[in-house]
Amino acid sequence: MSLKSYFKDKLVSKDFDAQLKKIQKPVGTLGYDPWGFNAETNRLVLSLYSGVYNKYFRVQTDGIENIPTKGPVLIIANHSGQLPIDGTLIAYALATRKKDPRMPRAMIERFFPTIPFLGNLLNQIGAVLGDPVNCAKMLANDEAVIVFPEGIRGSGKLYKDRYQLQRFGNGFMHLAMKYNATIIPAGVVGCEETIPAIANIKPLAKMLGVPYAPVALPLVLPAKVRLNFGQPMKFDGGDVREEEITRRVEQVKSVISDLIDKGLSERKRLF
Amino acid sequence: MIKNKKPKILVTGAAGALAQQVINRLRDDYQIVAVDFRKQTYLSDDIPSYQINFNKRVFEDLFRKFEFDGVIHLGRITSSEETRMRRYNANVLGTQKLLELSHKYNIKRVIVLSTYHVYGANAYNPALIDETAPLKAAELTMDLIDSVELENLANIYLWKYRDLNITILRPCNIVGPGVQNTMSSLLSSKHAPVLAGFSPVMQFIHIDDMADAIVLSYEKNKSGIYNVAPEDWVSYQEALSLCGCSRVPLPSIPPALPKFITKVMGLNIFPQFLLNYFKYSVVIDGRSFNQTFGFKVKRPLKEIFRFYREMKRHD
Secondary structure (H helix, E strand, C coil), rough: HHHHHHHHHHCCHHHHHHHHCCCCCCCCCCCCCCCCEEHHHHHHHHHHHHHHHHHHCCEEEECCCHHHCCCCEEECCCCCCCCHHHHHHHHHHHCCCCCCCCCCEEEEECCCHHHHCHHHHHHHHHCECHHHHHHHHHHHCCCEECCCCHHHHHHCCCCCCCCCCCCCHHHHHHHHCCCCEEEEEEEECHHHHCCCCEEECCHHHHHCCCCCCCCCCCCCCCCCCCEEEECCCCCCCCCHHHHHHHHHHHHHHHHHHHHHHHHHHHHCEEE | HHHHHHHHHEEECCCCHHHHHHHHHCCCCEEEEECCCCCCCEEECCCCEEEECCCCCHHHCCCCCCCCCCCEEEECCCCCCCCCHHHHHHHHHHHHHHHHHHCCCCCCCEEEEEEHHCCCCCCCCCCCECCCCCCCCHHHHHHHHHHHHHHHHHHHHHHCCCHHHHEEEEECCCCCCCCCCCHHHHHCEEEEEEEECCCCCCEEEEEHHHHHHHHHHHCCCCCCEEEEECCCCHHHHHHHHHHHEEEEEECCCCCCHHHHHHCCCCCCCCCCCHHHHHCCCCCCHHHHHHHHCCCCCCCHHHHHHHHHHHHHHHH
C-alpha cells in the first residue's frame, strides 16, 4: 500500500493524475469495486503504460469521441495478437480521452484468474472475467465494457489468418438489447503484428491448461497500432428470434470489417 | 406478569459473540431463551440459558415449556471446529430437528444464519453473486458440505412450511470484537498467511451491523433468502495491511502445494478447505437485502480495520 503510494508519487505526473481524476468511476471507500478494480493501482499502471501506448505502439485513434460520455456501452472489437494487448490499448485510449474520459472494463479469458500475480493485476486495472453475469451487472451499473466476441478464436489465430474475422458469439447482442446499451464497433489494426504466431501446439496448450500455445518470437514487436471507432449502434430490445439476433451481430461484424479495412488502407508500413 | 407477555424467542449459538449482540438488542422487547451445543453461557438472570444437543429428546421440552414465537438460529459449529461427522450431526441434523419442532409448535418466525461460503470459491465466479446462483461449495470441498446441506434443508422447509416464515441470511465475512471465526483470527494475528500472487476481493461486515441485520430481518418478517454484505470491497492482502498484519506468502502453484504446506504445518488459522477463498473472489450482491429491509451498515471498513490494528498495539 505505502510502496504503491510511493511509486505513484514518483511516477505519475501531475497532469496525468489530473486527467485520470476526471474519470468518474464509482468505487468503495478503499478504492475498490466489486470486480477488483483498484483506483490507485490503475492510476500507476496507466501512467507506466503511457510510454507503451505513445512510444512503443504509437497508437493512433479515430472516432474515440463516438463513445458516449455516460450510460451503458459495449465496445465491440476484433481480437488478435495472442495477448490481450488490444484490450489494454482501447482502455488506455478511452481513459485518456481529453473530453469526458471513461474507464472501460475489458472482458478477459477465463483462465486469467488462475494465473498468480497477473490475474490480480488485470482485475485491479479494470479487466473482468468474461462471464455474461459480470457483463450484465456492469451494464446495469452504466459501465463501458470492451468485448471481443471472437474470444480465443480471434486472439489465438495464426499470422496467416490475420485480419480475418472469426465467428462472433451472439451473447453481446442479447446483453446490449436487454440493458439498452450503445454498441461502438471498433477495428484494431496492428495488434496482429505484435506477436505473429506460425503454429499452435495444441497438446502443449492442453497440458498447460491454456487455450493455445503459439509458436512465436518471445517478444512483443513494436507494430504501429490504429484504433478506428465507428458510429454508435442501437438495437431495440423485446422478444427477438435468434435468427434476427445473428443478423444484427453480422451487421456489427460487417461494420468492424469495414473499420479494419479502413485501418489497413491507411497504414503505410507495419512498424 | 407483564414480563411473561413478551413474545418469546429461542436464540441458538448463545456462546458466540454474534448471538450475544443479537440478544442484547432484543432482550427489552422479547423474552429470550438461549441455547448452545458447545457450552452453557451465563447471560443474565432473566435469560434462561442451556447447553443442549438439538438431537436429544430433551430439546423438545424447551418448546413445550416456553411456547416460543420465533427462533433465531445462529448456532453452527464452524468448519474449523470438530470432525466432519460431528459437524454434520450438529449443523444439519440438529437444524432439521429444530425446524421440525418449530413447525410442530406453530412458530411463526425463523431466521437461519448461513454463510457466503455456500457459493464456493472458484476461478469462474462472477462478481456480485446474487441469491439465485447455484451453491457450488459442496463440489469443491467435502468440508463445506454441511453448510450447503443446512441451506438446502432450510430451503426445503421455507417452501414446505410457509407459516414458519423462514429467512435465510448469507452474510459475507463477519468480523469485529469477540468474533472467533477464521477471518477474524487472521485479521487479529500479527503474521497472516497469503497465497503468493493472489489477493481476492473480499467483503466484511462488522458484528454490530450483522446483529442489526438479524434483528431487522426478524422484526420485518419478509421471508426468503438474502445475501448480507455492505457495498464496499477490499482485497484480502490490503485488508491485512490495514489491520497491521505482516503477510507471509505461501507458494500458490501448483494448487496441491499450499494444501500440503498447511496440512504439514498444521496451520489451523488457514484451513486447507478454505484455501480457495483466499485465492478467488466470492463477491456477493447484498442489494436485495438492503432494499427489502432498508438496511445500511453503520461501521465502514476503515473502522473495522482500525479495531484490529489497535488491538495489536495493546497486545
